[in-house]
Amino acid sequence: MIYDPGLLATLHHKANQIRQESIRMIAAAGSGHPGGALSEADVLAALYFHFLNIDPHNPQWPDRDRFILSKGHACAGLYAALALRGYFPLETLSTFRKFGSILQGHPDMTKTPGIDMTAGPLGNGLGAGVGMALGARITGQAFRVFVLIGDGDAQEGCTWEASMLAGFKKLSRLTCIYDYNRSQVDGPTSEILSLDPVMEKWLSFNWAVRAIDGHDMVQILDALSWAVESRGSPALIIANTTKGKGVSFMEDQSKWHGKAPNKEQAEQALKELMQVETT
Amino acid sequence: MSDRPKMMQRVAFGDTLVQLGEQNPHIVVLDADISSSLYTVHFAQRFPDRHINFGVAEQNMLIGAAGLATIGLVPLACTYATFATMRACEQIRSFICYAKLNVKIVCSHGGIEVGWDGPTHHGTEDVAMMRSMPNMHVVVPADAIATSALIRQVVDQDGPFYFRMGRNPTPLIYTKEQQFTIGKAIELCDGEDVTLVAMGVMVSVALDAVEILARQGIRARLLDMHTVKPLDGEALLEAANITPLVVTLEDHNVIGGLGSAVAEFLSGCHPMPVLRIGVPDVFTESGDPALLFQKFAMDAQSVAARVEKALRELD
Secondary structure, eight states: OOOOHHHHHHHHHHHHHHHHHHHHHHHHHTOOOHHHHHHTHHHHHHIIIIIOOOOTTOTTOTTSOEEEESSGGGHHHHHHHHHHHTSSOGGGGGGTTSTTOSSOSSOOTTTSTTOOSOOOSTTOHHHHHHHHHHHHHHHTOOOOEEEEEOHHHHHSHHHHHHHHHHHHTTOTTEEEEEEEOOEETTEEHHHHOOOOSHHHHHHHTTOEEEEEETTOHHHHHHHHHHHTSOOSSOEEEEEEOOTTTTOTTTTTOGGGSSOOOOHHHHHHHHHHHHHHHHO | OOOOOEEEHHHHHHHHHHHHHHHOTTEEEEESSOHHHHTTHHHHHHOGGGEEEOOSOHHHHHHHHHHHHHTTOEEEEEEEHHIIIIITHHIIIIIIITTTOOOEEEEEOBSGGGGGGOGGGOBOSHHHHHHTSTTOEEEOOSSHHHHHHHHHHHHHSOSOEEEEOOSSEEEOOOOTTOOOOTTOOEEEEOOSSEEEEEOTTHHHHHHHHHHHHHHTTOOEEEEEOOEEESOOHHHHHHHHHHOSOEEEEEEEETTTSHHHHHHHHHHHHSOOOEEEEEEOSSOOOSSOHHHHHHHTTOSHHHHHHHHHHHHHHHO
16 A cells, blocks of 8 residues: 555654663663564554554543553563553653553553553463453444564463464454564574464464564555454464664574663664664 | 252352343353353353353463453353363463452362362362462352352452352252351351351351261351451451361362461461361372262361360360
8 A cells, every 4th residue: 555655754753762762761770671672663653653543541442442462571662652652751661660660561551551451471462352352242342452472472372272262253353463573582483482384373273364574664554454354354464573673783682582781782772773763 | 967958059150140141231251161060051042142162271261351351341251170270370360360350260160079080170279379369359159059149249349259169069058048248257156165167168067067066065156258368357356266276177278278368367366276177288089079078087077076186185
């Protein structure tokens, strides 16, 4: 599809801001998960600044679209997106992971406006999304459910329990986005536990599946539009991404899964991200 | 022993559930392939749109329940005690309790009274696990009438609940006129020599033990502690002030369940001897539940003998 260049520029800018804020938050906290926050940033920008039917002034609006970050460790990116979208002040981001903060180390739906599901222990987000989609059938609501999973989620068995039920129940209002960066704590998935062939696995569970470049905004928007088309099945978007995307020394490096940059590294990362913004 | 008529708690639950379904359109019943065993099949037939069978996938059922609760529905996730509390332990703890979601976990097959299926299917740690989770309520009805009355209150109250039933028909203790309140123990017998505090199927055993003790001149109080969490500390303290010994009875490991809850409470405000009767921290075996109860000295005769001995040792 052809998109308004203004929209694409805005979404690129938001993705970059999400990355910058993620680096600032994790550096300030001295702990967190930069790799996954950077890999998911483009998808989050597309969802929160274009696609989701949400109202930041009414986070509990019953008919809002739901978003679940199953890979809850990557919540710096989500918190940044929520703050930039107006759910809470940007200054709140500096409290991330600190005592008394509404921004817990992993998402807590009782503390943070805009968080639709508590998350962190991997493999659970899709099942929660399946519950929401099944519930919408009962209540007759028209909201859509989006779940972002990562490699760790895909290695957990309960993701496949949820996938099986979603395919069987033909949950067409459910979209799963797989942030497929092929990198986990102990190394590349190809060395730990490969998820390939991803597409065939999900197709065999009766999902509609499309693979995209998860950093290409046009492909992301096209895929989201495709995913919510009525077709009588849930949809999986395999977003091929790079862990640590946008920061040269973090890209594709497993060691940046759950490590905070020090002051110099954070400055270097922000410098690189700001350069992208100006070019 | 007891010649009280018997009825399965599961049957009472299934019948009540249909009535609740008529009254409350938000109730959704979730099963993991054993709706015929939990008697939820009646609800499923009456309200097919509000029944979801997850197949044999308990983790998915519990996390799905969490998702359903977020949109204002009242899911009752139904399976056996072992499967819900162990297989889906993390989903219950980190998603239902932590997020304080309005999910009701309804289980049968609590305890060794499951008998023939053997230790893999004996829920003997479930109360300990559920009780240790913040925000969780734990309710263990003693008979079919208590089951019916208490499940109504469980559904009406907000927040996570664990509701534990047995497998077999249990003697009817209560009449339909009995009032039940979650968090309030029921004093079934009044006595000054010893207090028995029981939950679930052990309330009936305790009633029989009280009769045996009475023949020996020992007057026992009996509390049906149907709500293990929050524990009725008021009733417990009142009893503890009167009797020199408290004895707990549970079809559950003596570690972590009712006995622990009672001992924890009393150690904080009224330190005193507490005899904990239950499964003595072992894996049991298959067989007739009556024989298993005898083996672990959980039958009425054994309970009475243990109480009498404990009282003697106090002197």
